[in-house]
Amino acid sequence: MIEQKTNDVQAGYDLVADEYVRRIYNELQHKPLDRQLLDRFAAAVPGDGLVCDLGCGPGQVARYLHQQGLNVRGVDLSSAMVERASRLNPGIEFSQGDMLALPVEDNAWAGVAAFYAIVNLPRHDVVEALREMRRVLQPGGLLLLSFHLGNEVAHFDEWWGYKVSLDFYYFSRDEVAGYLRSAGFEVQEIVEREPYPDVEHQSRRAYIFARKPAENNA
Numbered sequence: 001m002i003e004q005k006t007n008d009v010q011a012g013y014d015l016v017a018d019e020y021v022r023r024i025y026n027e028l029q030h031k032p033l034d035r036q037l038l039d040r041f042a043a044a045v046p047g048d049g050l051v052c053d054l055g056c057g058p059g060q061v062a063r064y065l066h067q068q069g070l071n072v073r074g075v076d077l078s079s080a081m082v083e084r085a086s087r088l089n090p091g092i093e094f095s096q097g098d099m100l101a102l103p104v105e106d107n108a109w110a111g112v113a114a115f116y117a118i119v120n121l122p123r124h125d126v127v128e129a130l131r132e133m134r135r136v137l138q139p140g141g142l143l144l145l146s147f148h149l150g151n152e153v154a155h156f157d158e159w160w161g162y163k164v165s166l167d168f169y170y171f172s173r174d175e176v177a178g179y180l181r182s183a184g185f186e187v188q189e190i191v192e193r194e195p196y197p198d199v200e201h202q203s204r205r206a207y208i209f210a211r212k213p214a215e216n217n218a
Helices: 003-015 017-024 032-044 060-067 079-088 123-136 173-182
Strands: 050-054 071-076 093-096 109-115 137-148 153-159 162-169 186-193 205-211
Touching: 003 017, 003 079, 003 153, 003 162, 017 079, 032 060, 032 109, 032 137, 032 186, 032 205, 050 060, 060 071, 060 109, 071 079, 079 093, 109 123, 123 137, 123 173, 137 173, 173 186, 173 205
Parallel strands: 050 071, 050 109, 071 093, 109 137
Antiparallel strands: 137 205, 153 162, 186 205
């Protein structure tokens, strides 16, 4: 992603941070399948290593995983989101970071939950971001990736009353599975669901479980 695009995304989420918290922070209580998949993720993460909620926003996924007993941290491009997440979730570490160049050592995390983390990434950047996720995962580490299903690009000049310049990208399941394999992941399972009425944007959703190969298979 070029620098201006990154800056637009960061600035947009900084602007809407408080409204995002109001609308999104408690959403998991209305999304039973998401909770079920996060439970499966928590049970399948190898060992007791560190897990990252990547693109964490105000930290609702990090909070849920922490409640399931995981050692979790959150990373987001938006400093305003990191500030809200830190305030709302005492006891969990949150930091600012770009998923295209994470300030993290190789093999640092046992798992990554990336809920809608790629929705603002142009297609030509997705494999690069996934390769970065693979780099920071331990051998055998688990990724749970979610995204909106479709093939359109929605441009927002206004979001919840704030002036922004944001593109939201929709992907097909086979497209993202191909990106994951290109980045070196083993795709394990793909789950789709219809949107929950009156809870979220009315788009179909996909969730992919993928694993970084063990070293002897890499």
